[in-house]
Amino acid sequence: MNLSNDKGSMSTASSSFVSDHFPAGLKVLVVDDDPTCLRILEKMLRTCLYEVTKCNRAEHALNLLRKNRSGYDIVISExxxxxxxxxxxxxxxxxxxxxPVIMMSADDSKNLVMKGVTHGACDYLIKPVRIEALKNIWQHVVRKRKNEWKDIEQSGSVEEGGDRQPKPSEEPDYSSSGNEGIGIGIGIARLLFLS
Structure with a gap:
């Protein structure tokens, strides 16, 4: 799912990003030195229909990421x-x-959570991690891709050949009447990636 910064391939990448089964197939790298936690997380993530790679050492995870940058959509790390x-x-x-990186720990101290977020984590999960939290991790990937595309669009694309700024009237209305959830999120994801 990793999208190239090559503007010419953006439309191809966006049409292949979201399928009828999204977020199934999300490529998650999970890093935890506790083998029991790692097995439990793997099972829960697979229940969410995500593709899971697990690592028990952070250095090994970093090597995997460096060797295959496009092989993962999100990282969850102890x-x-x-x-x-x-x-x-x-x-x-x-x-x-x-x-996008999600930090997790049994330590829920405010300072540690704040450190994670200020250092760039998109979320901080408290162990034991609940499957409800894992079902929604795809939103961090969608948000990141949306911001990347917005940056590319604002800088102008090869196809449009200019400094096109999106007009307010072109922005779809994502508001809801308190009916927020995965169904709406998937609808937003499809709008973002199929346009």
Missing amino acids: VHMPDMDGFKLLEQVVLEMDL
Whole structure:
């Protein structure tokens, strides 16, 4: 699902990004040194129909990401790991790959959560992680892609050949009457990626 910054391939990437089964197939890399937590997370993520790669060491996860940048859509990482601090992994992923990263820990201290968010994490999950939280991680990927496309659109695209700024009237209305949820989110995702 990784989208190239090549503007010419943007429309091809966007049409292949969202299928009728989205968010099934979301490519998730899970990093945790606790084998029990890793197995439980893998099972829950597979229940959500995501493609899961698991790592028990942050350095191994970073090597996987470097070798195959387009192989993952999102990373979920434990904060406390012996080989590399989860925040160091977060920092490297944000700098090198610009993928959404979700931090997780049994430690729910305000300072730790704040550190995760200020260092670039898109979310912070408290263990034990609930499947309801995992069902919605695709929203971070959609949000990231939307922002990337907005930046490309504002800088002008090859097809349009100019500095086209979107007009307010061109923006679809995503408001709802309190009926927010996955169904609306998927509808928004389809609008964003099929346009």
